[in-house]
Amino acid sequence: MKKIDVVATSKSYPVYYGKGIFLKLKFLIDKNRLNRKIFIVVDENVYSHHTTRIDSFISSIDLKVCLYSFNANEINKSAAQLNDIYSSLIENGFGMDTLIISIGGGITGDIAGFAASTYNRGVQIIHVPTTLLAMVDSSIGGKTGINFDSTKNIIGTFYQPEFILVDTDFLKTLPEEEFICGLGEIIKYSFLTGGDFLKKIKRSLSKSLKLDTKLLLNSIETCIKFKAGIVEKDERETHGLRKILNLGHTFAHAIEVERGYTLKHGQAVILGLTCSLYLSRKLGIINEKLLREYLSLLLKTKDRINLNFFYAMKIYEIMKRDKKSVNDKIKFVLIVEAGNILVDVEAPAHMVLESINNGMDHFLVN
Template identity: 40%
Template sequence: MTLAETIRVELGGRSYDVIVGAGLLDQIADLAGPFLKSYATRPVPIVADVNARDHHGPRIEASLAKAGFEAVWYDVPSGEASKSWSGLEKLTDWLLSLGVTRSDHVFALGGGVVGDLVGFACAILKRGCGFVQLPTTLLSQVDSSVGGKTAINTAAGKNMIGAFHQPSLVLADMDTLTTLPDREMRAGYAEVIKYGLLGDREFFDWLEANGAQVLTRAHKPLQHAIATSIRAKARIVSEDERETSGARALLNLGHTFGHALEAETGFSDRLLHGEAVALGMVLAARFSARRGEISRDDAARAAQAIGTTGLPSQINQLGLTCDGARLVDHMRHDKKMEGTGTLPFLLLKGLGEAYMARDVALDDVAEFLDEELA
């Protein structure tokens, strides 16, 4: 079996390790030892997706018990609805009732919803305490658990209230993916292929040849895909932690189109986030081809690499009843909207070469979407 890999996210005094491998939760007491010391006489708070706790809680409890620690659990219902003001209030009240201090670390077990919620709670609890990410989905392992973006959703939109708050450690245990439904696995794969499309043509080519093995959870290809994705994100986050220079914005490839589709489908299970990003990347590639920036063959190749995995690659597959103008209206609420009334778009100059376009007319986007919806 391939040995675990450690990837360092270099952020000066906020640097941390991301460990990728199998069986990591069985070793949590050793791997996260420095972040457990403050709990010598108190239970360790673990906030968990209810399904993740059912599957993986016993492994964590066994490791902690062997080292003399006890876990205390806070269950979070699955789904985006948990990332709310009320969800945040209940969680922070629970943490305060436990007497969590600024020197403590809270553990987050689950996908992106739990990681975002716990990260934001820890960012504001007593003006900031530590947390450890234990991502249990492919999407959270390669994307949301790394980089420090934390948030909740509001009536105004997704992730509108949040903070940058880096974890102290991320343990990406590949064994957690064995219980992941195939649909969730594909949704996470969208974020994997994103790293190839936005800046690594060689990785994109590798995924074309090996993507099927990644999705069937073959150990060596899966670990390579996860570690390569995390290294790419770590480099970008190290360069542009708070998305001020433009480098980190590249990670939003597919997200502007994707968030509009999520909004139109009510941020529901009708369209998972990864599925929306996948289709958003296809639309970004096709829109880039429409502008003459990449060839239509390259746009078709991107769509095929996504579509052959079972991810959506045609907007008319969704059965939407809206028009392009309505989708563009959703985009106007995007948190990346600038004060000038313009919205930057991540587009492609080639496979593996994304860039930020600031000259995109939203009327042109609406017309393009009408064509795609037809």
């Protein structure tokens, strides 16, 4: 089992990662002297695939334990679902000495994290991410949240966990389209880091969309280390540095809402990255050669994203109410070249609309 420490301003905590390490969860809870009144928020799909492992952990708990299973989709990343979690915590007599454990993808982590940050003014939480996207991105850094009134993640908190446990064995049951979603975030990280990591991803994607075991582990480790480094310097996104992690996301969140959450978040990130590359080019920020080179990585996934139609103007209007917009002005994260990212860039409406059309047209199925 390997470990990376996230040394955030509000709290330091470890990310344990490796193959088969879910078995060590009870040991790690004891080692870190955490509460033993445990409320598990689990994605029902994950529970159905991994019942034996999760039940075996539950039976090892010597105090109180309650399993809250839910249908993890964007519609349920909601105030209604959150209320249901609070009700279950209260009905089952959980108090300040609660430890919440989220087992699932980003949706489970986001809503369980929000519940933990607010229940009893904050109780302990551990994240056990089970999707590639959650392992490389969403479980790290303490952002929690729910969707509200058609706006993604508009209500949320920063709340760091006690620790994160990344067990790659969960990926054995992950559907291929979810793997592609995680791959989208990995491509994003390769644009953020540049250098060797970008080269490795490029080389691998030129052969196949699957990452071999070594590169998969290396990617998980690289993304966690990179994100941990950013969170350490700018935990609450106040200095601008953490904003670089939002590359592609201003477009992506609006695309998700415009498509009524029929596209997965990770698929929308791939579309959003494509649109941001076009916008970077239109503003003269990136050169044509790099645009083509980076686009070609994203377009490897295009057969796995079924986009039937889209309304560019609606996406644009939704972006204006994104929480990152200021006075109706949309702030973009754009790319000069891999490893060199600009934040808070404004752009004329016609260029934004053209970028949406140029980017998303690639993914339309006829």
